[in-house]
Amino acid sequence: MSSGNQYSKDRRQFLITSGSAIAGAVMATSAGAVLAKPSMERKRRVALVGTGIRGTNFWGKNLVDNYGDVLEFVALCDINPGRVTFAKSFMNVSCPTFTDFDEMLEKVPLDLLLVCTTDATHDEFIVKGLNHDIDVITEKPMTTDETKCAAIVNAQRKSKSKLIMGFNYRYGHLFTELKDLLHKNEVGRLVSIDLNWYLNVHHGSAYFRRWHGERDKSGTLLLHKSAHHFDLLNWWIDSDPVEVHAFGALEFYGKNNPFRGKNCRDCRYTKKCQFYWDINETEFNQRLYTDNEKFDGYIRDNCLWRKEVDIFDKMVVQIRYANNVQVSYSLSTYSPYEGFRLAFNGFDGRMETWEGLPWLEAQQTDQSKIYETGMAINQHSLKELDNFEISISENFKGYRQIKLPYIRRGHWGGDKVMTDAIFRGISPKKDYGQAATVRDGSMAVLIGIAARKSIDEGRMIKITELTDLKPKVKRSA
Ligand SMILES: NC(=O)c1ccc[n+]([C@@H]2O[C@H](COP(=O)([O-])OP(=O)(O)OC[C@H]3O[C@@H](n4cnc5c(N)ncnc54)[C@H](O)[C@@H]3O)[C@@H](O)[C@H]2O)c1
Structure with missing residues (x-):
């Protein structure tokens, strides 16, 4: 019997013994992809x-610690034998x-495969998992x-x-709130979105140190x-992208610096280079990467000035959607601060928000409250002023501001909401179909692929050149 048949049989058995018919087993969280209900009789084999x-922490230890009652790790796989052995001890699991x-697929019956590779x-791994009728979650x-x-x-x-x-x-607090406001028609008919995302010199440079800096990886x-970002845009706009035009260049990192070393550890420019980073400062990084x-030969602290870097470090992208909404997007990778500016333009007004802009953050500190706090007998905390601001301006009228609690850990709080939805079937409080399918994954990457092609070929790219998926005017219809 082929391993595929074995797994299909096991999986069918799992769904039957879980006491729920397949149709009924699909959770009602949203229209998107969801897992079968957790079994009361046996844990999901992952x-x-x-x-x-990302694998050992978020999809590894986090799941073991917080979802161990509904799932169990039955196998771990990595091309690096040292790293996979470390992962096993770090995650505190006993699986092979x-x-x-392929050997893993052959030997271990699975209900769910988590893909967290380069x-x-x-x-x-996605294709092999699906061909074996195993549910797959991919990064x-x-x-x-x-x-x-x-x-x-x-x-x-x-x-x-x-x-x-x-x-x-999508599950992040701020981003879900924006979806909710769009749904409530706060700007009238949506016509365009401006999104500028800034990676600071620490975060941005990290991508140029390792495999992310090489386009084939x-x-x-x-x-x-x-x-x-493209997925958020697709989800907010609720339509499919049809045309993409982009510019991009590599002007800062890689070959652009006058000096370079082998890697940060062995570099003679550590004093001179503002980007020096000591990977062995944390034991975790040492045990996960340098020891292995x-x-x-995977070097995690490569020189970000190495000549092999061949990705863009500045990018602008324009997208037209099937419902005629237009997007103007940019990504910067060596900004002095980390954040974004985001605006939704509609027939009736404009809704905007931001994160990380230092001078606006300073404004959030209400000066009168600082005085009050200083004078207070009962200590006030200025923490209550730390929030996200969404400003909604109406045509021919004024503007109002909505303040949301500042939740930034775990990707705007989205990590936990997502895993609760996936593994426990708990719908997000504001359920707008956050559970993302293969179609959502495709449309997000197709914009990136089209943008890259547009930069390479100096022309506008139609999404239909890249896929047989038919663009929908309204995705959720
Ligand atoms: N959603 C998020 O917020 C988020 C955050 C971080 C990373 N990620 C994603 O997680 C994935 C992993 O990122 P990371 O930062 O953990 O990278 P990493 O380099 O730390 O880990 C990648 C692992 O994949 C292994 N690997 C590479 N090729 C393999 C193969 N053919 N077979 C088996 N193992 C292989 C490597 O040895 C390495 O251990 C990426 O796809 C990344 O985009 C997502």
């Missing part, structure tokens, strides 16, 4: 491929480890080119199981990073 930082994915390799970006995207879409069409995109931003930041370099 394997993780890619035991790097593998360096060969971006350009996601497709291999973003779903994949990095249009051929791989088509292979995933086709595998999903044939599979009895589901691909779930780990788009945690990350697909460029238009995939690796912007897939999050000998197995595969």
Whole structure:
């Protein structure tokens, strides 16, 4: 019997013994991809491929610690034998480890596969998982080119199981609130969105130190990073992208610096280079990465001035949607501060918000309250002033501001809301179909792929050049 048949049988058995018919087992959280209900009789059998930082922490230890009552890790896989062994001890699990994915699929019956490898390799594991009728959750970006995207879409069409995109931003407090306000028609008919995202010199540079800086591994930041932003835009606009035009360049990192070293640890420019980073400062990084370099040569603290860097470090993208909404987007990677500016323009007004702009954050500190606090007998905390602001301006009228509690940990609080939805079936308080499907994953990466192609070829790209998915005017219809 082929391993595929074995797993299909096991999976059917799992769904039957879970006491719920397949149709009924699908949770009612939203229209998107969701898992079958957790079984009361046995835990969901989970394997993780890619035991790097996101895998071991978020999809690893976090799930073991917080969802151990509904799932159990039955296998871990990584091409690096040292890293997968470390992951096993860090996650405190007793399952077998593998360096060969196919061997793992052959030997271990699974209900769910978590894909957390380098971006350009996601497709291999997603397709194999779906072909074995195993549910798959993948990290973003779903994949990095249009051929791989088509292979995933086709595998999903044939599979009895589901691909779930780990788009945690959608579940984030601020972003869900914006979706809610759009749904309530706060700006009237939506016509355009301006989104400028700024990665600061610490966060932005981190992408140029390792595999993300090489386009054959990350697909460029238009995939690796912007897939999050493009997905949010698609979800807010509730329509599919049809045309993309972009510019981009590599002007700061990589070959652009006059000096470079082997990596940060062994560099003779540590005093001179403002980007010096000591990877061994934390024991975790040492045990996860540097201790295991000998197995595969993966250097986590590469020189960000190395000549192999071939991604863009500044990018602007314009997108037209099937419902005629237009987007103007940019991503910067060496900003002095981390944040974004975001505005929704409609027939009736404009809604905007921001994060991280230092001078606006300073304004949030109400001067009168500072005085009050200083004078108060009962100590006031200025914490209550820390919030997100959404400003809504109405045509021919004034503006009003909505203040939201500042929740920034765990991707605007979205990580926990997402895992509660996926593993416990708890709907987000404001449920707007956050559970993301293969189609959502595709449309997000197709914008990035189109933007990259537009930069390479100097022309506007139609999304239909890259996929047989038909653009919908209204996605949720
Ligand atoms: N959603 C989010 O907010 C978020 C945050 C961080 C990372 N991520 C995503 O998580 C994924 C992993 O990122 P990371 O920062 O943990 O990277 P990482 O480099 O720390 O880990 C990647 C791991 O994949 C392994 N790997 C590579 N090729 C493999 C293969 N063919 N077979 C098996 N293992 C293989 C590597 O050895 C490494 O251990 C990426 O896709 C990234 O986009 C998402």
